[in-house]
Amino acid sequence: MSLTQPILGKPSLSREEEADLALRNTTIGSDWAWILVLAFLSMIVSVPLLQFAVERSRNSSHPPQPVQVFSLLPSFRNLRAIRTPGDVLHLLPKEPAIRDYESDLENSSILTEWILPPMQAALSQWGVGNEQAYCGVGGCLFYRPDVNYLTDRGFLDPAVLKARRRKGEGAAIQPDPLPTLARFNQQLKERGIELIVMPAPSKPMIQPEQLSPAFSSRQAALQNESYKKFRDALRREGIRLFDPSEALIEAKRRTGQPQFLQTDTHWTPEAMERVAHELAWYIRSQNLLRDAGTVNYRRKNETPENQGDLALMLKLPPYQTLYVPQRVRIHPVQTSDGKAWRPRKDAEVLLLGDSYSNIYSLDGMGWGKGAGFAEQLSYDLKRPLDRIVINDGGSYSTREQLLRENARGKDRLKGKRLVIWEFAMRDLIEGDWKRLDFPAARESAIKPPRQTPLGRLNE
Numbered sequence: 160m161s162l163t164q165p166i167l168g169k170p171s172l173s174r175e176e177e178a179d180l181a182l183r184n185t186t187i188g189s190d191w192a193w194i195l196v197l198a199f200l201s202m203i204v205s206v207p208l209l210q211f212a213v214e215r216s217r218n219s220s221h222p223p224q225p226v227q228v229f230s231l232l233p234s235f236r237n238l239r240a241i242r243t244p245g246d247v248l249h250l251l252p253k254e255p256a257i258r259d260y261e262s263d264l265e266n267s268s269i270l271t272e273w274i275l276p277p278m279q280a281a282l283s284q285w286g287v288g289n290e291q292a293y294c295g296v297g298g299c300l301f302y303r304p305d306v307n308y309l310t311d312r313g314f315l316d317p318a319v320l321k322a323r324r325r326k327g328e329g330a331a332i333q334p335d336p337l338p339t340l341a342r343f344n345q346q347l348k349e350r351g352i353e354l355i356v357m358p359a360p361s362k363p364m365i366q367p368e369q370l371s372p373a374f375s376s377r378q379a380a381l382q383n384e385s386y387k388k389f390r391d392a393l394r395r396e397g398i399r400l401f402d403p404s405e406a407l408i409e410a411k412r413r414t415g416q417p418q419f420l421q422t423d424t425h426w427t428p429e430a431m432e433r434v435a436h437e438l439a440w441y442i443r444s445q446n447l448l449r450d451a452g453t454v455n456y457r458r459k460n461e462t463p464e465n466q467g468d469l470a471l472m473l474k475l476p477p478y479q480t481l482y483v484p485q486r487v488r489i490h491p492v493q494t495s496d497g498k499a500w501r502p503r504k505d506a507e508v509l510l511l512g513d514s515y516s517n518i519y520s521l522d523g524m525g526w527g528k529g530a531g532f533a534e535q536l537s538y539d540l541k542r543p544l545d546r547i548v549i550n551d552g553g554s555y556s557t558r559e560q561l562l563r564e565n566a567r568g569k570d571r572l573k574g575k576r577l578v579i580w581e582f583a584m585r586d587l588i589e590g591d592w593k594r595l596d597f598p599a600a601r602e603s604a605i606k607p608p609r610q611t612p613l614g615r616l617n618e
Contacts, residue, residue, distance in 0.1 A: 292470075296370070296371075298421055302361070302469060304585045313384040320335055336586075342596075354399060355580070356400050359426075378412070401579075422466060424468055425514065428487050431518070431519065448577060449507075452540045456538045457495065458530075461527055463526055467485065487526065491530040500538075502544060505574060508544045508578075509547070511548075512579075513551065515581060516531055531548075545571065552590070553586050
């Protein structure tokens with residue numbers, strides 16, 4: 160090996176100047192240049208060959224990933240049909256298909272499967288997470304978008320709104336929640352329906368001391384700098400805002416117990432039930448329903464155990480013991496005759512929610528079923544509830560579901576007096592607040608409207 164030594168700069172040179180001088184005066188012998196090139200090419204070729212061999216040995220029913228890449232290319236029949244330059248462009252792989260292939264390859268990568276879990280386990284011992292999960296204090300994990308909500312600039316900052324509109328892929332994105340909330344509130348008012356907006360707090364808002372000891376003396380919930388402006392704007396529009404943050408902070412102070420699961424993004428069953436109880440009290444105190452509930456539900460005890468979604472995001476090996484499953488106590492709600500609670504489409508109250516509402520309702524989430532936010536609110540109100548709960552896209556998905564059902568002739572808003580819209584607080588800074596127009600009660604079912612041009616979304 161004959162690598163010539165770089166010529167060091169004078170002591171007076173800056174580090175950048177020294178680095179530039181060293182690079183300009185470093186040479187590599189021709190023999191070693193070929194060795195490095197061949198080693199690089201061998202690495203490029205060996206990885207897909209290894210992937211191909213392992214997937215083929217597993218007798219997968221699908222073609223190995225290195226072969227599936229050819230599915231992105233046009234067939235010979237399509238190539239023979241080319242007549243114009245436009246035909247060529249039409250045959251090029253589309254961006255969504257390329258992204259899907261990359262995602263599939265990443266998830267099934269043999270090197271990822273063999274190397275990433277033990278490497279991440281070692282890094283986690285030193286408090287290093289990944290691009291989705293941050294390691295906190297005492298085995299607590301945090302979701303990166305929840306942290307970004309607190310550390311990024313204000314979600315109503317004009318520069319932030321402009322940047323988010325520019326980042327939209329395909330259809331226009333509405334980053335500003337205020338016009339959408341005002342419009343939805345107006346649409347409901349026209350039908351005699353009250354709206355309660357309930358942003359669900361995130362773990363770093365309520366338990367920042369587990370993210371950093373610097374917040375150990377913090378007594379109030381952390382917030383994004385635009386939240387006060389958001390709250391004041393809702394008040395001016397006459398939109399009811401129910402923020403559970405202070406209730407959770409008070410419960411943490413009084414009980415000394417965490418309000419969120421150790422390795423999951425969501426709240427504990429006790430915190431969720433407390434918020435449901437406080438919301439029921441608020442609804443009664445504001446006389447938002449015509450009469451008091453008279454249905455006597457009952458609850459039972461169950462203790463499911465599960466590993467949180469954040470621990471799964473770390474992709475740790477099965478033998479790791481740093482983040483173990485957590486056992487919780489939930490209270491599934493039943494009718495007086497012992498039957499499981501069910502939503503009622505003829506109920507006067509409709510809950511629109513996301514995974515915060517679903518966490519103890521949907522069995523597939525691993526934390527039990529029949530004990531979620533809708534069930535607990537129904538129990539406290541002593542009346543049936545209707546619900547539309549979709550885990551993702553809290554800023555638009557439940558409203559889109561309302562429109563789809565209306566298009567099929569099912570008006571879920573018929574007979575409603577109160578709509579509660581729960582969504583994760585982080586949606587204020589990362590959600591797509593699409594404007595969706597709902598038909599009046601007297602109108603027949605119609606198809607969902609086309610997306611309004613971006614320039615008119617803030618009118």
